[in-house]
Amino acid sequence: MNESQAQKFDVLIVGAGAAGLMCAIEAGKHGCRVALLDHAERPGKKILISGGGRCNFTNRHTRPENFLSANPHFAKSALARYTPSDFLALVERHGIAWHEKHLGQLFCDRSASDVVQMLLRECAEAGVRIFCSTEIETVSRDDAFHLRTSRGEFHAPALVIATGGLSIPKMGATGFGYEVARQFGLKIVEPRPALVPLVFSSADQARWCDLAGVSTEVVAAIGRQRFTEKMLVTHRGLSGPAVLQISSYWREGEAIEFDLAPKMDATAELRAPQARRESAALRTSLRTILPHRLADRWMEVYSPSGWSTAALAEWEKRLHRWNVVPETTEGYAKAEVTAGGVDTGELSAKTMESRVPGLFFIGEVVDVTGHLGGFNFQWAWASGAAAGRSIAATAPLPA
Incomplete structure (x- = not known):
C-alpha cells in the first residue's frame, strides 16, 4: 500500500488493554486523532478475567513502594499525577457500583465488563478508532512511524507500545513489545514470571x-x-x-x-x-x-x-x-504479570517517551511491576494517562 492509501493519525497505540485504552482516552479527549490496534478480537480481554471477573481496578493505598523495578523511583511521577482517586472518580461518573475489600482493594460489584464498557464509551466520546483482529507485520520509522498490518498501513508521528508482557499466553500474550524495543536499540530488563505460584x-x-x-x-x-x-x-x-x-x-x-x-x-x-x-x-x-x-x-x-x-x-x-x-x-501460563521489561533508564518518567523521539512504552511492558491487589491496574492507568497527555500536549492542532 502506498503513502496516499495509508491511514494517518496523530498517534498509533498498539495494545487495547488497560494502559492502551487509558492512553487513547487521554490523547483523544485532548484533540488527537487516535488509532488503537490489537490482535485480539475485542479490547480489554485481560481486564475481563481480572479479580475473579470483578476487576480489582485499583488500590486506595497505592504508593511507589508497592512496585518492583530496577529503578524504584521511576513510577513516582506518573502515579502522583494520576491517582486511585482519579480513576475512582471516572468509575463513579459512569455509575459503576463498587466495593472495597481488605488492604484497600477496590472491585466492581457486578462485573469487570462494566470497566471495559466504561473505557470503550470514553474512547468513543474521544473519537478514538479501534481496530481489533489486527496483526502488526512490520514497524518502521523515518519522519513518522509506519505500521504495516493485516488491515493496511497506518502512519503517525507518535507510536505507543501497550502490549503487556508474556503472562497468560492463552489470552494472546506475546513478546511483541520487547521486540519493538530491541528493534529501536532500547535495553530490556530480562522478563520473568511474577505474581506466580x-x-x-x-x-x-x-x-x-x-x-x-x-x-x-x-x-x-x-x-x-x-x-x-x-x-x-x-x-x-x-x-x-x-x-x-x-x-x-x-x-x-x-x-x-x-x-x-x-x-x-x-x-x-x-x-x-x-x-x-x-x-x-x-x-x-x-x-x-x-x-x-x-x-x-x-x-x-x-x-x-x-x-x-x-x-x-x-x-x-x-x-x-x-x-x-x-x-x-508455574511459569507465564499461571503468572498474573511479567516482571522486567523495557528498561526505565530508556524512558522519561514524566511522559513515558523513550529516547527514540515519538516512541512510548506504557503498562506491563515496562520494567515496573506492582504488588497483588489492584496496583498493576493503577500503573496501567497512570502510565497510560502520562503518555496520552504528553502526546496531546505536543501534537499539532487539528486543521
Whole structure:
C-alpha cells in the first residue's frame, strides 16, 4: 500500500488493554486523532478475567513502594499525577457500583465488563478508532512511524507500545513489545514470571503436596520484603496471596522464609512449670495455630529433638523460620504479570517517551511491576494517562 492509501493519525497505540485504552482516552479527549490496534478480537480481554471477573481496578493505598523495578523511583511521577482517586472518580461518573475489600482493594460489584464498557464509551466520546483482529507485520520509522498490518498501513508521528508482557499466553500474550524495543536499540530488563505460584522440589512435593487445599496465614519474606497474607498448599507447591507476592522477588536457588505462626508461641504452655512436655500436648497447641492437617504433618516432619527448654525453643524457631527453596515457578501460563521489561533508564518518567523521539512504552511492558491487589491496574492507568497527555500536549492542532 502506498503513502496516499495509508491511514494517518496523530498517534498509533498498539495494545487495547488497560494502559492502551487509558492512553487513547487521554490523547483523544485532548484533540488527537487516535488509532488503537490489537490482535485480539475485542479490547480489554485481560481486564475481563481480572479479580475473579470483578476487576480489582485499583488500590486506595497505592504508593511507589508497592512496585518492583530496577529503578524504584521511576513510577513516582506518573502515579502522583494520576491517582486511585482519579480513576475512582471516572468509575463513579459512569455509575459503576463498587466495593472495597481488605488492604484497600477496590472491585466492581457486578462485573469487570462494566470497566471495559466504561473505557470503550470514553474512547468513543474521544473519537478514538479501534481496530481489533489486527496483526502488526512490520514497524518502521523515518519522519513518522509506519505500521504495516493485516488491515493496511497506518502512519503517525507518535507510536505507543501497550502490549503487556508474556503472562497468560492463552489470552494472546506475546513478546511483541520487547521486540519493538530491541528493534529501536532500547535495553530490556530480562522478563520473568511474577505474581506466580511456586513449585516444590520433588522431595518437598512428596512431603507436603497431599495437603493440597490447606491454607493458613503466614509471613513470607525474602530480605526486606515481607508479606503477611494467606499461603495455600497446591498439588505442586505453594500459592495464595503471600506466595504470589513474594514470588515477584524470588530468584532461582533462593530460599523463602515463612513464619507459619505470626505473633504466636506454640510452645508457651509447654515451657510453663509442671507442664506436660510431650508430643500430644505440643500437637494440641499447634492445632490451635495451624489447620489440623498441616499441624499434624508438621509434627511428623519436624518433631522436637527433645523436651528441654532449649530444644523447644529451637523447634519454635523453625516454625517461625521455615526456609523453602522452590524448584521453579508455574511459569507465564499461571503468572498474573511479567516482571522486567523495557528498561526505565530508556524512558522519561514524566511522559513515558523513550529516547527514540515519538516512541512510548506504557503498562506491563515496562520494567515496573506492582504488588497483588489492584496496583498493576493503577500503573496501567497512570502510565497510560502520562503518555496520552504528553502526546496531546505536543501534537499539532487539528486543521
